[in-house]
Amino acid sequence: MSLAPYKGLSQMIDSPPLTKQDFGKDFLWGVATAAYQIEGAWNQDGKGESIWDRFTHTKGKIKRGENGDVACDFYHTYETDLAILKSLNMNVFRFSTAWSRVLPQGIGTPNQKGLDFYHRVIDSCLEKGIQPWPTLYHWDLPQALQDKGGWMNRDVINWFSEYANLITKTYGDKVKNWMVLNEPMAYSGLGYLLGYHAPGIRGVKHFAAAVHHTAYCQAEGGRIIRNNVSNANIGTTFSCSHIAPWKSEERDHVAMTRWDTLLNTMYIEPLVGMGYPVKGLPMLKHVYDYVKDGDMEKLKFDFDFIGIQNYTREVAKYMWFIPYMRGLEIPPKRRKGVKEITLMNWEVYPEGIYEVLKKFAAYPGVKKLIVTENGSSFEDFVLGDRVHDTARVNYYQRYLAQVLRAKKEGINVGGYFCWTLMDNFEWSEGFRPRFGLVYTDFETQRRIIKDSGLWFREFLK
Numbered sequence: 001m002s003l004a005p006y007k008g009l010s011q012m013i014d015s016p017p018l019t020k021q022d023f024g025k026d027f028l029w030g031v032a033t034a035a036y037q038i039e040g041a042w043n044q045d046g047k048g049e050s051i052w053d054r055f056t057h058t059k060g061k062i063k064r065g066e067n068g069d070v071a072c073d074f075y076h077t078y079e080t081d082l083a084i085l086k087s088l089n090m091n092v093f094r095f096s097t098a099w100s101r102v103l104p105q106g107i108g109t110p111n112q113k114g115l116d117f118y119h120r121v122i123d124s125c126l127e128k129g130i131q132p133w134p135t136l137y138h139w140d141l142p143q144a145l146q147d148k149g150g151w152m153n154r155d156v157i158n159w160f161s162e163y164a165n166l167i168t169k170t171y172g173d174k175v176k177n178w179m180v181l182n183e184p185m186a187y188s189g190l191g192y193l194l195g196y197h198a199p200g201i202r203g204v205k206h207f208a209a210a211v212h213h214t215a216y217c218q219a220e221g222g223r224i225i226r227n228n229v230s231n232a233n234i235g236t237t238f239s240c241s242h243i244a245p246w247k248s249e250e251r252d253h254v255a256m257t258r259w260d261t262l263l264n265t266m267y268i269e270p271l272v273g274m275g276y277p278v279k280g281l282p283m284l285k286h287v288y289d290y291v292k293d294g295d296m297e298k299l300k301f302d303f304d305f306i307g308i309q310n311y312t313r314e315v316a317k318y319m320w321f322i323p324y325m326r327g328l329e330i331p332p333k334r335r336k337g338v339k340e341i342t343l344m345n346w347e348v349y350p351e352g353i354y355e356v357l358k359k360f361a362a363y364p365g366v367k368k369l370i371v372t373e374n375g376s377s378f379e380d381f382v383l384g385d386r387v388h389d390t391a392r393v394n395y396y397q398r399y400l401a402q403v404l405r406a407k408k409e410g411i412n413v414g415g416y417f418c419w420t421l422m423d424n425f426e427w428s429e430g431f432r433p434r435f436g437l438v439y440t441d442f443e444t445q446r447r448i449i450k451d452s453g454l455w456f457r458e459f460l461k
């Protein structure tokens, strides 16, 4: 890629100058992606239907009726996309494997062509000196398993184990860095409580069942990787947002604690042996309806690292009449002092990443953190072969400064992965919010490295 280096806005005034060296020589730099959001080829070479195929093909679920049938066509373009990643001077590619590509029915006979695809992706990374960092599950459950209840059915522990064994035995010789789940809260909350994501189910009971089986698989996945892969570096990821009270800490305290528990602490606490944080969110008592003898012990696993995924912060306001949560998150435009809001309607709040790094590092047994996702979506305009996404450059610089601040205070942060390599399918929001360092023209599959990508290329030189 022979674009002129990024010039201009070399540093924001409100952040100290950053250099790659500040982060240390072993610090990992990369991007994160997810199978459904980039691969396309939704029904090719024997791939089975996933809950996201079903959900996006259901009328009214996704903005403008869009879907990931083709997405970035990464199934066919991986070679050039990985070359672009390499050209940005990054050395980590985080991606997820699509369960229904390798096990079309979720369990049973593997699909060799699906397995071959990830061999090609992994080999292409290794040839280029890029470390492959797969995540076992980034939200695309096989539809055949959803038909049997999906995450609500305790059998998912066996289904997931079969899948995790297949993947780690197949690639474990070549791949040493692994993650189990992507943001369990996001898919159980949005998918089984609010119905805004696949499979579009609502209700506290469904949610409680999905939560317990997810927490179980989170730890079980860790054990399976440890078993099958020698010298593995094993993690799992969490979505997390710093939470502030709307007005007074005192009045809004109840709402703040409940949202903090739901969004941040309900999956890490059982993992580190603290049980489900029912005190912080009483509705979690329903989770115990699904807990069997010996389960609480099985929720624990000693991960080598915890993946932190942060984008924004939340502000909670007490409202007694709101069921379960006793309050709501206040939208950014109603908060005081908000300067910038992204296309996702998320407040730009760089200090938040510092706060969540501190919060998660304080849990017992957490050895290392890696920022496995951070990024932003703004309106991008193409000008010839350039995309001047100044707001995104600015966002990255300020968030990185806060990651460095945490690191300087002694928090063990081992790496930083941008969300994301190229514009892709943003779930229920469709294609409009673009998060890439690289612009995707979805008509032609042309890629253009944005100024943010060029900034990283210079920064990591």
Ligand code: GBH
Pocket (backbone or CB within 6 Å): 034, 037, 182, 183, 185, 186, 189, 190, 194, 239, 240, 262, 263, 309, 311, 373, 419, 426, 427, 435
């Ligand atoms: C990530 O989600 C995803 O991993 C990625 O696939 C996505 O494209 C990217 O960010 C950009 O959106 O149900 O009330 O608990 C991060 C954003 C944060 C959204 C947590 C859902 C939980 C809402 N997620 N949030 S709730």
